[in-house]
Amino acid sequence: MTGAQAAGFSGREADSSAASAVKALQAEGRHAEARERYAELVGRHQRRASRIAFHYMRDVAEADEAVQDAFVKAYSHLSSFREELPFEVWFTRILINGCLDRIKARTRRERWIAPMPDGPAGERDFAERVAGNDPSPEDQLLARERRERLARALARLPERQRSVFMLSHYEGCTSREVSVVTGLNESTVRVHLFRAIRKLRTLLGEGHAAETKVEKRRVHS
Amino acid sequence: MSILNRLRLTAHLDDAGLTAIWTDTAATGVRPPHAHLESCPVCRGRFAELASWMETLRLDATTEADESFPPERLAIQHAQIFRRLEAAERPARVIAFPRFAQPLTSRTSHASRWIAAAAAAGLIVGVGVGQLMDLRHSLSRATVESRGTPTTMAAQRLDPRLSPVNVTRDEAFLSELDASLSRAAVPELRALDAFTPRASDLSR
Numbered sequence: 431m432t433g434a435q436a437a438g439f440s441g442r443e444a445d446s447s448a449a450s451a452v453k454a455l456q457a458e459g460r461h462a463e464a465r466e467r468y469a470e471l472v473g474r475h476q477r478r479a480s481r482i483a484f485h486y487m488r489d490v491a492e493a494d495e496a497v498q499d500a501f502v503k504a505y506s507h508l509s510s511f512r513e514e515l516p517f518e519v520w521f522t523r524i525l526i527n528g529c530l531d532r533i534k535a536r537t538r539r540e541r542w543i544a545p546m547p548d549g550p551a552g553e554r555d556f557a558e559r560v561a562g563n564d565p566s567p568e569d570q571l572l573a574r575e576r577r578e579r580l581a582r583a584l585a586r587l588p589e590r591q592r593s594v595f596m597l598s599h600y601e602g603c604t605s606r607e608v609s610v611v612t613g614l615n616e617s618t619v620r621v622h623l624f625r626a627i628r629k630l631r632t633l634l635g636e637g638h639a640a641e642t643k644v645e646k647r648r649v650h651s
Numbered sequence: 652m653s654i655l656n657r658l659r660l661t662a663h664l665d666d667a668g669l670t671a672i673w674t675d676t677a678a679t680g681v682r683p684p685h686a687h688l689e690s691c692p693v694c695r696g697r698f699a700e701l702a703s704w705m706e707t708l709r710l711d712a713t714t715e716a717d718e719s720f721p722p723e724r725l726a727i728q729h730a731q732i733f734r735r736l737e738a739a740e741r742p743a744r745v746i747a748f749p750r751f752a753q754p755l756t757s758r759t760s761h762a763s764r765w766i767a768a769a770a771a772a773g774l775i776v777g778v779g780v781g782q783l784m785d786l787r788h789s790l791s792r793a794t795v796e797s798r799g800t801p802t803t804m805a806a807q808r809l810d811p812r813l814s815p816v817n818v819t820r821d822e823a824f825l826s827e828l829d830a831s832l833s834r835a836a837v838p839e840l841r842a843l844d845a846f847t848p849r850a851s852d853l854s855r
Contacts, residue, residue, distance in 0.1 A: 461740045465733060472732060476725055481716040490719045494728055501732045506739065577715050580708060598677050599705065600712050605678035616678075624674045627705070628667065 445471060445517040453508050465505075472501055475518065478601065479525055485596050486529035488581055496532055500525040519610045522601075526593060526611065583633040587626055594619050595626035662687075664694045669701050825850040 448470050455464035479500060483493035504511075504521050511520055584592055593612055597603045598619070603611070605619045612619070664672075664687060676682040688694050720728075829850055 465736055465740075468736070469729075469733065472729060476729060477717075477720065480720040480725065480728070481713065484716040484719055485712060490724075493719070494724070497728060498732050498735065502735050502739065505736055573711065573714075577711050580711060599709055604680060620674055620678050623677065624670055627670050627674065630708075631666065631670070631704075 441474065442516045442518065445474065446513055449508065449511055449517045450513060452505075453511065456508060468505055471517065475521060476501075479521070482522065482525060482596065482601060483529055485584075485600060486526070487532065488585075492532060492536070493529075496525065496528050500528050503528070515610065516607075519607055522597070522611050530589070579634060580630075583630050586633060587629060590614065591622045591626040591629070594622040595630070598623050663691065664688065664697070666701075669694070669698050672698065673701055673705065 448467055452464050452467045452471070455461075455467060476497070479497045480493060483496040483500075484490065487493040487496060500521065504524050507524075511517070584595070587595065590612065594608055594614070597608045597611060598605070605616045605623070608614070608619045608623075609616045614622070672683065672685055672688065688698060
């Protein structure tokens, strides 16, 4: 067993005991104590949850709301949580379902409402980043372009492939965990992951090739 | 070893093959043993390239997400979650509105509407009745005027500003008064009656 796996295992045990304790406290009506204990779980999973929500939503405010909703929902439905399932997996399922619902609602909204043009806030944000002493502005710009290209490519993947890819690759879940979260077979999860990577390589390879062509043309002219 | 197996071992792995190996590694967390990959440095190099590309993708995505959620934002989010949980657990408070807090304006407007309607109705009835009375009055005046004496008519013709006088009616009234006085048998009033001039004396 590797160090990370051992840490994951002990983390899961801690999650399980915390979730059981919160459940018991809720049943006894000791709500303040239940909330205190639940804070442990929130603290442990908050960053990961925010990351997953951001990958889905691609918008900080919406991801923030999705995470809040998921934690509130998980707390109020903790009585339906079964201990044999890791809390992380159960909670991720709630979070992803919430994100997918929000994406559906956003798609409906965007069909009818024209998006607002970017205000000066984005420019200021960019200027602040440039003025910082982090990577050079050129590096930042390149990284940003690369991320945008990746986000566009991910958005073009079918929903299941995208979910499987994000959970497996970004969150390091095993195919078994992904299968529990998504409700798919383990073998289906592997097939989706394989197809997602193949498609991403094609999409990002095409983008990269097109950019190289443009660059070459610029050099020749 | 058969020719097919030998070919399989010597042929380089294509992109799909490398991706399949990478997928298996990601799914289980352990890289499955692969004879060709172990023996072929070219394919091992390409596999390492694929793994590094995948790692760049993961790092880019993770960095972007972590930059979007700095610790301050996470702290605010944490506080917000617990504020919502507390609010959800608090028993719903029923706010008893006092009587005067009920929409006073609507009640006032309801009453004032009735008053206004009554006033309007009264005004309309008043105007209507007034008009009717005026009409009746003018009709009766017209009848009397049509029966008016030549003297009155002449006077009217002479001076149109003079109001019409009903002489016939006045004379009838005076003679009726005379008659009643002559019949009067009240002894206390006789002295007073003696001083009072007679209408017949005046007309002479």
